[in-house]
Amino acid sequence: MLRKLRQAVWEALVELSQSGLVTGTSGNVSGREGDLVVIKPSGVPYEKLKPGDLVVVDLQGNVVEGNLRASVDTPAHLEIYRALSDVGGVVHTHSTYATVFAVLGREIPVYTTELADLFGGPIPVSAYVPPGDKGIGIEFAGKTRPGRYRALLMRSHGVFTAGPTPGDALKAALVVEHTAKIALLAELLGRPKPLPPSEVEELHSRYMKGYGQRKG
Numbered sequence: 717m718l719r720k721l722r723q724a725v726w727e728a729l730v731e732l733s734q735s736g737l738v739t740g741t742s743g744n745v746s747g748r749e750g751d752l753v754v755i756k757p758s759g760v761p762y763e764k765l766k767p768g769d770l771v772v773v774d775l776q777g778n779v780v781e782g783n784l785r786a787s788v789d790t791p792a793h794l795e796i797y798r799a800l801s802d803v804g805g806v807v808h809t810h811s812t813y814a815t816v817f818a819v820l821g822r823e824i825p826v827y828t829t830e831l832a833d834l835f836g837g838p839i840p841v842s843a844y845v846p847p848g849d850k851g852i853g854i855e856f857a858g859k860t861r862p863g864r865y866r867a868l869l870m871r872s873h874g875v876f877t878a879g880p881t882p883g884d885a886l887k888a889a890l891v892v893e894h895t896a897k898i899a900l901l902a903e904l905l906g907r908p909k910p911l912p913p914s915e916v917e918e919l920h921s922r923y924m925k926g927y928g929q930r931k932g
């Protein structure tokens with residue numbers, strides 16, 4: 717069932733484990749097609765995961781296919797899909813630099829053109845919601861900016877990102893971590909200035925128009 721989507725979620729999981737954004741069995745990826753969601757099983761080490769191990773659930777959380785238990789974060793993923801019909805992939809990590817901002821309850825300012833390009837504004841931070849709670853999805857839908865890439869820092873927890881595909885959600889997670897690292901180092905060395913909102917808008921709309929026609 718959902719062979720292509722399984723493959724896309726599995727490939728994003730492999731890339732996520734190689735990216736350094738996750739440790740142990742933490743973090744997860746899911747993908748949605750219609751009313752079905754393919755998601756990482758709970759507690760299986762990344763290096764042992766095979767596409768066939770992924771669990772298929774419906775939007776209410778009923779297991780449709782799979783022998784393993786779905787990720788403990790499944791209710792949060794499902795809430796994001798229920799609330800945002802344009803989302804086809806979700807990634808969750810505790811990546812180090814982004815989580816530093818999440819712990820402080822601080823948004824990531826737009827210090828770089830890269831962040832402006834993809835997100836068109838700062839990466840917002842949520843209220844505290846216990847891990848696994850569907851309230852994470854409610855916060856996500858309410859606080860992220862509509863667009864191809866969405867990201868939310870979860871207070872005292874980590875990061876959720878989303879996009880039209882699992883690969884887009886992964887790209888969002890990588891860029892959020894990279895820009896969080898730059899922001900933290902820049903603030904250590906000096907007083908970086910966020911880009912003016914008008915310039916952020918300009919960069920974002922230009923990037924979105926040219927999406928897929930240029931590299932980088």
Ligand SMILES: [Zn+2]
Pocket residue numbers: 743808809810847873874
């Ligand atoms: Zn988590």
